[in-house]
Amino acid sequence: MASTPLLDVADLSIAFGPHRAVDSISFHIHAGQTLGLVGESGSGKSATSLAVLRLLAPNAQVNGTITFDGQPLLSLPEAAMRRHRGRNISMIFQEPMTALNPVMPIGSQIAEAVEAHHPELSRRAIKNKVLEAMHQVALPDPERRLRDYPHQFSGGQRQRILIAMALVNQPRLLIADEPTTALDVTVQAQILALLRDLRDQHNLAMLFISHDLAVVSQACNQPADRLAVMQHGRIVEQALARDLFLSPQHPYTRSLLASAPTMHTDRRLPLASLAESR
Template sequence: MTSTSTPESATGEQPPLAIDSLSTSFVGRDGAATEIVRGVSFTVGRGQTLMLLGESGSGKSVTARSILRLYDKSAQITGSVRFNGVELLDTTEETMRGYRGSELALVPQDPTGALDPLRRIGAQLREVILIHRQEGTKRAADRLALELLDQVGISDPQRVFHSFPHELSGGMRQRAVIAIAISCRPQVLIADEPTTALDVTVQAQILDLIADLRRDTGMAVLMVTHDVGVAADYGDQVAVMYAGRIVESGIAHEVLTHPTEKYTAGLLAAQPRPGIRRGELPTMAGWTCGPDGFPTESVA
């Protein structure tokens, strides 16, 4: 497996996000633990985008949510999650709540589910600003909320500020969620399939927006995606996941043009392309597994 190097590691500075041997298991009603994420390691440098790429069920979203410690006690999370050198897995829940939304922000898959349907967008933005940024007054928070809505490319911030989520299009809701996520100027933005269920044109607009924000603010971005094209177009680094493990990682262009692992090569070969008719795409047989259930050998 190739390494995921960053400019920060090269200069000796702490990367904003460093994951080492992260594993997540869930305990069922019978008391048995099932391991979903298995020894994942990567770093995300300041101002960089790392794409966590893989098919559905590979463990990408569980990895992202484990970093933020969003699971209850049924999840057993081990390894290391360091934010600017601070071990997040050792912090109290109160301290972790202070990090979430301020230094570490999440853009979830479903903006409709992330927004409170009974509250206007402006009120939801204001709440985050008052809690984390402590702007002082409601008027100051409202002014900042309008600026944020404008920053994420909403042409009529006043209308959206006073709208309920159901009054907005999917793309507008996603922009509002991004405005909430960046409202406290996070150092790390975790975007979990941020363009799910959006049409192709809006997808490109949202991805361009995140890229522009990363460039303008210098935040580190960890983006979960199953789309090889998105990973190639927007990623500086890529980590390819399968069955809870990272099977290959490195510079996005190098990994996605000259993969060294059979699984990555099979994933790339399975992309739809002009001239290939329905049913003619190559398929992957998967992995052979040892008696413990861990993948031991890829089969292209």
């Protein structure tokens, strides 16, 4: 891809006091492309995604550059950053129940996301956007379910509501941090398919994060999609997803591959157990 990437992260380091959580990592993502970021718990994946939105705790020291659409995010004034968040750059998190307000109807919650960036819109225009977003994520019967509360939906439907909230302002970059980890496998596959479809329809750049290589392999299904493997705050290997599955170079990547079946794994071979690969 010759064009300028939408998101360009260069030499990003994040420290919490003496602890280096992220150590000089670099990656970029083009419109319409997914970068899968995979690594074990504590390897620095969430810290990386929060750095892009500048939502890290105040005790974090951040170095390096993060460029979004040509703008250096780390030096932007907070007001300009706030205009990006939930507008041009959106994020969906792991836990649909904690990310939603339990005492507010879901339609009002999606509407709030619109109002935050479009205070000029009429109530009717906002409602239309909410219904359209609910329709896009295939929530059944949007008009009737607007007034329902989060607990009246299944886990998969709640994740769809969060995706609707993330997409309602038509962002260009979507960060999905373990978006399916709390869901059972069948629902996981449905949400992954939805995310892939939405990315393709809207030409979204997607940063897709998971500790689970099998899940990341399903998110990175296009030829240009890339995969970065993180370990102890470093990216130890980064390549086109299909190349990485076919010929992993780093021992850690090989151990991840050996312990998880992916779309690209030869299913005739027996699976090595995690214990063997460590």
